[in-house]
Amino acid sequence: xxxxxxxxxxxxxxxxxxxxxxxxxxxxxxxxxxxxxxxxxxxxxxxxxxxxxxxxxxxxxxxxxxxxxxxxxxxxxxxxxxxxxxxxxxxxxxxxxxxxxxxxxxxxxxxxx
Amino acid sequence: xxxxxxxxxxxxxxxxxxxxxxxxxxxxxxxxxxxxxxxxxxxxxxxxxxxxxxxxxxxxxxxxxxxxxxxxxxxxxxxxxxxxxxxxxxxxxxxxxxxxxxxxxxxxxxxxx
Numbered sequence: 001x002x003x004x005x006x007x008x009x010x011x012x013x014x015x016x017x018x019x020x021x022x023x024x025x026x027x028x029x030x031x032x033x034x035x036x037x038x039x040x041x042x043x044x045x046x047x048x049x050x051x052x053x054x055x056x057x058x059x060x061x062x063x064x065x066x067x068x069x070x071x072x073x074x075x076x077x078x079x080x081x082x083x084x085x086x087x088x089x090x091x092x093x094x095x096x097x098x099x100x101x102x103x104x105x106x107x108x109x110x111x112x113x
Numbered sequence: 114x115x116x117x118x119x120x121x122x123x124x125x126x127x128x129x130x131x132x133x134x135x136x137x138x139x140x141x142x143x144x145x146x147x148x149x150x151x152x153x154x155x156x157x158x159x160x161x162x163x164x165x166x167x168x169x170x171x172x173x174x175x176x177x178x179x180x181x182x183x184x185x186x187x188x189x190x191x192x193x194x195x196x197x198x199x200x201x202x203x204x205x206x207x208x209x210x211x212x213x214x215x216x217x218x219x220x221x222x223x224x225x226x
Binding site: 004031033035040041042043044045048050058090092096100101102103104105106107 | 161201
């Protein structure tokens with residue numbers, strides 16, 4: 001099925017460890033996004049990309065890095081995980097033009113202990 | 114910071130009743146979108162209404178937009194137990210090109226059979 005695939009679905013990290021979350025979409029979408037969702041906070045934008053090779057900061061970028069080497073993939077990295085990064089991470093994508101809804105992945109639940 | 118704020122935070126109704134959720138936002142927008150999130154899942158795009166539209170329908174969903182009051186409402190008619198989910202409004206800034214959506218904190222809807 002076409003859509004956005006996130007891996008892994010669950011992960012537990014120790015403080016200071018690093019990891020990469022992978023987002024892959026097969027819809028040839030130009031734009032991709034990483035959000036985090038915390039209880040009572042809704043979704044907050046971490047980083048986004050408007051095309052292959054481009055990235056930009058969102059509302060809460062500190063502690064994260066991203067790369068968009070291939071159009072279909074958007075990677076989110078945590079270099080040194082902190083308990084404050086415990087969250088559910090969602091990737092989303094959309095086509096060009098301003099009037100299309102986002103397609104979301106099913107999320108990655110990350111716990112940092 | 115969230116652009117949209119949903120009201121109420123939580124809503125509990127009986128199956129067959131109508132559910133109304135409201136969203137207020139702060140700045141001028143290109144369009145406003147509504148999303149549904151089932152527990153433990155990613156968000157699903159429901160409907161998009163453009164800033165020059167006042168009302169839009171999709172099946173049992175009715176969305177209104179009042180740009181003078183910077184508010185929108187989502188009405189779900191004849192609700193079903195399967196409508197139990199969280200509902201989010203999302204906006205993008207007016208004439209901003211392709212800036213990412215900013216999401217509200219959501220309304221949790223419970224439909225009791």
